[in-house]
Amino acid sequence: MKSSDLFATAKTLMPGGVSSPVRAIKPYPFxxxxxxxxxxxxxxxxxxxxxxxxxxxxxxxxxHPRIRKAIELQLESGWLYGTPSPLEPMFAKMITGDHKGMDMVRFVSSGSEATMAAIRLARGFTGKKDIVKIEGGFHGAHDAVLVKAGSGATTLGVPDSAGVLSDLVAHTRQVSYNDPEALEALLKVNTDIAALIIEPVLGNLGPILPKDNYLRDIREITRAHDVLLIFDEVITGYRLGIGGAQELYDIRPDLTTLGKIIGGGLPIGAFGGRREIMELVAPQGPVYQAGTFSGNPLSLTAGIATLEWLHEDxxxxxxxxxxxxxxxxxxxxxxxxxxxxxxxxxxxxxxxxxxxxxxxxxxxxxxxxxxxxxxxxxxxxxxxxxxxxxxxxxxxxxxxxxxxxxxxxxxxxxx
Ligand SMILES: Cc1ncc(COP(=O)(O)O)c(C=O)c1O
Structure with missing residues (x-):
């Protein structure tokens, strides 16, 4: 069947004919x-x-042949256990070893899940309510971050979503990227901010790059105001180098979210950070987070093979x-x-x-x-x-x- 026919059928069965909005190319996607x-x-x-x-x-x-081989090998041993597997500590060791801002890590199944959990954790750790995000930053499709969101949301002209309670996004503040003064001004007047979540390099608008000392400035400002700094490295993690943007710009965030590359093409997400914060995640602590597919052996296998390759070359x-x-x-x-x-x-x-x-x-x-x-x-x-x-x-x-x-x-x- 041709693309045009497939899309005609898909449109009658799936909203917009697609599984994710940005794919809805006009008049039809290939x-x-x-x-x-x-x-x-x-x-x-x-x-x-x-x-x-x-x-x-x-x-x-x-x-990639090596990733495919790793997946094929894992398939022979099964692809979902619902129990821990030896792949988890192995992968956790690789990821924490590569990131100066990650003492511990929790595996999840998407970048959205990772940012959602990191925000909850920041609130749990600080006991504060609000978060700050950067205008045009995209952190996945969950309620707290669907405000002036980049990526497909901005492309389709819906950076804010229907169905997201205004009471809820009232706790999401926004500042402009590359504007440390705006952040400082906001944190001065609002003392109820748990975290700043930021793509260190704005990947969902371009890339848009940080000005000279911008990331260093926001690290200092957040620290001075007891606000956690969450680097959303779902795109930049292992993209800008082995240690992501935090290594490239030499910044130690309190929490980091990863996704995309660490799954080698299979669904994955991860969040991690300072030990004292991560120890609050259930079952070690009171901040609940869970998932049927979390740490699934196939994604971990593909991720390990990818990271090994990146380290070897x-x-x-x-x-x-x-x-x-x-x-x-x-x-x-x-x-x-x-x-x-x-x-x-x-x-x-x-x-x-x-x-x-x-x-x-x-x-x-x-x-x-x-x-x-x-x-x-x-x-x-x-x-x-x-x-x-x-x-x-x-x-x-x-x-x-x-x-x-x-x-x-x-x-x-x-x-
Ligand atoms: C920076 C960033 N954070 C989070 C997400 C959400 O990740 P996922 O699509 O895996 O849920 C994305 C997705 O593009 C992203 O670019």
């Missing part, structure tokens, strides 16, 4: 038949160089960074917008000055973006279908892919 390395093949027979990479988890590319992150640098350089002569990159995260913004926060990124010309996006697709490149989503490269993107990308980007931006 349906993927299979994927390998840097490429997606559709049921219609088209082949795309993929720069969406499932929105971040696939740093080693699609269907000494040039992987440097090579990824070099790839986006080459791309940036090849677009030097295009002047219709701005390019932001960090490691393997990158984006072309339809705004002449690179945006620094939510209000600036919202000034981008989204009509031009949509036309550009379609031209890219017509030329065999699949980008996330939104001005407000990061593009990703993987270690599977070859020099040939890069040359094609540079040439097609240039052509489509110049048209």
């Amino acid at each position: 349906y993927t038949a299979h994927a390998s390395g840097s490429h997606l093949t559709t049921v219609d027979g088209s082949v795309f160089i993929d720069c969406c990479m499932a929105y971040g988890p696939l740093i080693l590319g699609h269907a 000494p040039t992987l992150y440097r090579d990824l960074d070099e790839k986006t640098r080459i791309l940036e350089e090849s677009l030097d002569t295009v002047h219709t917008g701005s390019f932001i990159r960090l490691g393997s995260m990158f984006k072309w913004f339809f705004r002449n000055e690179p945006p620094k926060n939510y209000s600036e990124v919202k000034e981008c010309d989204t009509v031009s973006f949509s036309r550009f996006w379609k031209r890219m697709q017509d030329n065999g490149i699949f980008l996330p279908p939104s001005q407000f989503e990061t593009n990703f490269l993987s270690s599977a993107h070859s020099d040939q892919d890069l040359a094609t990308l540079a040439q097609v980007y240039k052509k489509c931006l110049s048209e």
Whole structure:
């Protein structure tokens, strides 16, 4: 069946025809038949160089042979036990070893679950009610954080969701990214704030990068006001380097949330942090958190294989960074917008000055973006279908892919 027919059927059976809103590309999304390395093949027979990479988890590319082998081996031993498995302490040791801000970790099944639990834990630890998030930051689709949320929510023009009680989001305060003074001012007048939750690099609007000392400033401000700092590293964890943004910028958050890459392409999430805080999580402490699929052997196996690979390849992150640098350089002569990159995260913004926060990124010309996006697709490149989503490269993107990308980007931006 063709993509158009599949979507016609799906729309009658599933809201918007999709399992997650950002996938509802107009007039219809392509349906993927299979994927390998840097490429997606559709049921219609088209082949795309993929720069969406499932929105971040696939740093080693699609269907990496070593990850597949690890999953296949695990399948022989079963894929869900409902009991602890030896994979859990093994994986916990790897993750806590890699993150200066994580003494202990709890595995969950998605990034949303991780941020939801981290916020509850911050409230449980501090006894305070409010949280602060960054305008345009996205932390999953649960009530407390669905306010001015980035990602698909901003793309579809619904950064706030119906069905979320206003009483509840009254406890979610917002400040602009890259504005430490705004945070300081808020924490001065509001003494009931449990935590600041922040994507250290705003992945769900771009990437948008922190100004020089911004992350250091917010670390000091939160500490001075007894407010916990939660780094949501669901995208940046193992993306910006082995130790994520906290290693790159040398910041020790109180709590960290992870997801995406640590599942090697299978569903996962994790939250962790300072021991004295994590010891409050049930059953050790009174902050309840639980899940049938938490720590499931398949996701852990895929995650362990991925992390092992990342540790073993000494040039992987440097090579990824070099790839986006080459791309940036090849677009030097295009002047219709701005390019932001960090490691393997990158984006072309339809705004002449690179945006620094939510209000600036919202000034981008989204009509031009949509036309550009379609031209890219017509030329065999699949980008996330939104001005407000990061593009990703993987270690599977070859020099040939890069040359094609540079040439097609240039052509489509110049048209
Ligand atoms: C920074 C960040 N936090 C949390 C989430 C939610 O993760 P999940 O989609 O696995 O629930 C996302 C998802 O894109 C994310 O980018």
